[in-house]
Each structure stands twice: as structure tokens, then as C-alpha cells.
Amino acid sequence: MHLYAAGCNAWKQLEFSPLKSSTEEPDDVTSFTRVLSDSFIDVQYASLTYTIVNTSTGSKYAGYYDxxxxxxxxxxxxxxxxxxxxxxxxxxxxxxxxxxxxxxxxxxxxxxxxxxxxxxxxxxxxxxxxxxxxxxxxxxxxxxxxxxxxxxxxxxxxxxxxxxxxxxxxxxxxxxxxxxxxxxxxxxxxxxxxxxxxxxxxxxxxxxxxxxxxxxxxxxxxDVEENDISDFSVGDTHIIVLTVKGDVYTIGDNTNGQLGLSLQKTTKWSKVPRSFWGEAIVGVKAGPRSSFIVTNNAHHA
The missing domain is CATH 2.130.10.30 (Regulator of chromosome condensation 1/beta-lactamase-inhibitor protein II)
Known part of the structure; x- marks a missing residue:
């Protein structure tokens, strides 16, 4: 399974891989980017400053927790x-x-x-x-x-x-x-x-x-473009949904890139391009200013 993330990254809450220490302020992630891979992934908790993900080897933390x-x-x-x-x-x-x-x-x-x-x-x-x-x-x-x-x-x-x-x-x-x-x-x-x-x-x-x-x-x-919905989540000012057909739509504020789209905000449902990962999407999650997409390794039909 893979985890893709977009949005606020000021506390490195979207970074699960060990990185070299740096004094530079991390950039927000403005398009859905793969941040974690494991045989099991479940985004358990996403706050403004940290993210907790369940994996096959236990919980993984990203971000600032104090x-x-x-x-x-x-x-x-x-x-x-x-x-x-x-x-x-x-x-x-x-x-x-x-x-x-x-x-x-x-x-x-x-x-x-x-x-x-x-x-x-x-x-x-x-x-x-x-x-x-x-x-x-x-x-x-x-x-x-x-x-x-x-x-x-x-x-x-x-x-x-x-x-x-x-x-x-x-x-x-x-x-x-x-x-x-x-x-x-x-x-x-x-x-x-x-x-x-x-x-x-x-x-x-x-x-x-x-x-x-x-x-x-x-x-x-x-009404999400007349689609049936299989999963959904909401942040402070944005929503992410997964349709029964396997498409992801987002709406709302995009100040931190949490919609994964190249726009400032939208009051219309916008489909997130998924051609670059080409895997079956099994779930979505939102933090206050972030969004997550979970996929499995099987290719979407």
C-alpha cells in the first residue's frame, strides 16, 4: 500500500522518511506526493502539526509533537x-x-x-x-x-x-x-x-x-458530480471524498495545497488527477490543512 499526501508541511508532518537535519523551513506539499509505503497503511490521526499512521510494524509519527x-x-x-x-x-x-x-x-x-x-x-x-x-x-x-x-x-x-x-x-x-x-x-x-x-x-x-x-x-x-461516495473526510476549510468509481474529488480552501490542485480555492468539486500513481484508491483522510490518499498495489481497473 502507498500513502500520498498534500498540504501544510510547516512542522514536517507529511514527512515519514528520515531526513537530514536542516534549518530551512520545509515547504508545503502542493500536489499529492507519495510519502510512505507499507503492506498496511491507515491514517489514524492528523492534527495541524503531526500525523500518526498505523503500519504493519506499528505506528509511525511525522511532524512536531510537544x-x-x-x-x-x-x-x-x-x-x-x-x-x-x-x-x-x-x-x-x-x-x-x-x-x-x-x-x-x-x-x-x-x-x-x-x-x-x-x-x-x-x-x-x-x-x-x-x-x-x-x-x-x-x-x-x-x-x-x-x-x-x-x-x-x-x-x-x-x-x-x-x-x-x-x-x-x-x-x-x-x-x-x-x-x-x-x-x-x-x-x-x-x-x-x-x-x-x-x-x-x-x-x-x-x-x-x-x-x-x-x-x-x-x-x-x-452532490459530488452525481457520484456515489465510498469514503470522505473534512478539514478546517476543505473536503476530500472518494467515489465508488475510485475517483477523488476535493473542494474548499487550498492555501496550503491541501486540495492537491494548482488553484487557490474552489467552490466547485474538482477531480484530483490520479494518472501518476495508477493504483486502486482505498481511502481518504483530511487533517486541518492537509489531505491523504491511501492506495493498494493493485492497478485500478
């Missing part, structure tokens, strides 16, 4: 049922029915912690700038966070369903193409994929033009 232990990439934070929001809160699922939210500060009191019960079979927790999204095995989606950024909740905030407690996103129930099977979030935007390969999005980007024309406070279907 944070307190409590806020670092501990095993629980790297779990698919734990996430850290941009406002400094950690949410974790206990594997049974409870999600716990607390501050990342090394010292905290009971007032810094919230416990949410009756959340069964949670298979994913993701975070955005001011809150969290959880997905259950049966396709239910809960959101909670800061009421001041209600568009990222994707639901109505009421006295019985306040912003700061998990509430069901009812617009994602009984969808035409089946239940939700995967979620992603970053910045002020959330995406969700159905088992029938339809993508939905909601939220807003403060101080930015809407990333998608349909982006609002309610989940709306996303």
Missing part, C-alpha cells in the same frame, strides 16, 4: 469512540451506554466533567471546533456543543434538547438510501454518509464563504 500528556494522542483519544474538540474538551465512550466529556486541562474538578447516559452501541465520536458528534451502530446521530454555533448541531435547540447535551439529529432518520454508517467533522462543519453512499452535510464556517452551497443548520444532501 503537548502535555493529557492532551496528547493517548490510546483513548486515537480511538474511534473518543475525540478532542477545538475548544479543549475531550469526549469518550465507555463501551456500554455512557459518554463522558471533560476538559483537557491536567487538573480538573467535577464541574469540568459531564456524563451523558443512555447512549448505546456508539461506534464513532468525532469533534469539530465547538462540539461533538456521535454515531451509533443503528445509524442514530447525536450532536452537542456550544449553542452560539448552533448550525453545527444540525438540529433544533429546545428546553428539552439543549445544545450542551447530546440530542438526536432527526433529519437523518429514515433516509432514502439507508442509515448513517460514518461521520466526520472539523472546523464548523459535519458530514455523514449513508449505507447507500449518499453524503449529507451541515454547519457553517465563520468568517468564510460557505464551503458548500447547500450548507446550513440542517443536514442536506451533497
Amino acid at each position: 503537548e502535555p500528556t493529557e492532551s496528547g494522542p493517548q490510546q483513548q483519544v486515537l480511538s474511534c469512540t473518543a475525540a478532542v474538540a477545538g475548544n479543549g474538551f475531550l469526549a469518550t465512550y465507555d463501551g456500554h451506554s455512557t459518554v463522558t466529556q471533560r476538559t483537557l486541562q491536567l487538573k480538573f474538578t467535577a464541574s469540568d466533567m459531564k456524563v451523558f447516559s443512555d447512549m448505546y452501541d456508539v461506534i464513532q465520536i468525532v469533534a469539530y471546533e465547538t462540539g461533538f458528534v456521535a454515531l451509533s451502530l443503528d445509524g442514530k446521530v447525536w450532536t452537542w456543543g456550544d449553542e452560539r454555533y448552533a448550525a453545527t448541531l444540525g438540529r433544533e435547540v429546545t428546553a428539552s434538547s439543549p445544545a450542551e447535551s447530546p440530542g438526536l439529529v432527526e433529519d437523518l432518520e429514515d433516509l432514502p438510501s439507508g442509515k448513517i454508517i460514518k461521520i466526520a467533522a472539523a472546523g464548523y462543519m459535519v458530514l455523514a454518509l449513508t449505507e447507500g453512499h449518499d453524503l449529507y452535510a451541515w454547519g457553517s464556517h465563520l468568517a468564510h464563504q460557505p464551503l458548500l452551497e447547500t450548507l446550513s443548520g440542517s443536514p442536506e444532501p451533497v
